[in-house]
Amino acid sequence: xxxxxxxxxxxxxxxxxxxxxxxxxxxxxxxxxxxxxxxxxxxxxxxxxxxxxxxxxxxxxxxxxxxxxxxxxxxxxxxxxxxxxxxxxxxxxxxxxxxxxxxxxxxxxxxxxxxxxxxxxxxxxxxxxxxxxxxxxxxxxxxxxxxxxxxxxxxxxxxxxxxxxxxxxxxxxxxxxxxxxxxxxxx
Numbered sequence: 001x002x003x004x005x006x007x008x009x010x011x012x013x014x015x016x017x018x019x020x021x022x023x024x025x026x027x028x029x030x031x032x033x034x035x036x037x038x039x040x041x042x043x044x045x046x047x048x049x050x051x052x053x054x055x056x057x058x059x060x061x062x063x064x065x066x067x068x069x070x071x072x073x074x075x076x077x078x079x080x081x082x083x084x085x086x087x088x089x090x091x092x093x094x095x096x097x098x099x100x101x102x103x104x105x106x107x108x109x110x111x112x113x114x115x116x117x118x119x120x121x122x123x124x125x126x127x128x129x130x131x132x133x134x135x136x137x138x139x140x141x142x143x144x145x146x147x148x149x150x151x152x153x154x155x156x157x158x159x160x161x162x163x164x165x166x167x168x169x170x171x172x173x174x175x176x177x178x179x180x181x182x183x184x185x186x187x
Contacts, residue, residue: 017051023067038066103162114183118173129165142179145172
């Protein structure tokens with residue numbers, strides 16, 4: 001599965017609208033009550049629920065907080081797999097300006113950001129981490145094979161993989177040259 005942007009660039013607004021209505025009902029708030037709790041105007045909330053407007057990421061955070069929800073619950077496709085979202089969450093005035101929420105995993109205590117490189121044919125083997133740990137890997141150069149209990153996952157430059165690291169796993173460089181990747185460990 002390639003890294004990409006939702007086919008409909010406005011899809012995130014449709015998700016926000018439906019999620020906002022659902023989460024507002026779950027919280028037992030009217031549009032007026034949510035406006036008061038979040039500091040976002042009722043008019044903006046009505047427009048969002050109708051999928052008719054754009055909103056800042058900061059305002060989405062404020063809405064999520066007022067609803068007792070997470071940012072991910074508010075912006076993601078409810079039918080999507082939680083780890084891999086590939087959802088456009090922000091668009092700028094230029095067609096090349098966008099923020100794509102690639103994925104999410106629950107976090108309890110810590111997040112680590114690593115820069116890795118593996119020379120041709122090199123391999124790194126890891127022991128299982130405790131339950132609840134995850135890794136998110138973005139390959140910037142080369143071809144990485146992540147060997148997991150369910151089988152190997154091949155990740156080309158520009159793509160990523162998210163997995164539970166509470167299993168034995170390994171990284172293997174499948175390129176002729178150096179493979180470079182960013183490793184985000186979430187505890």
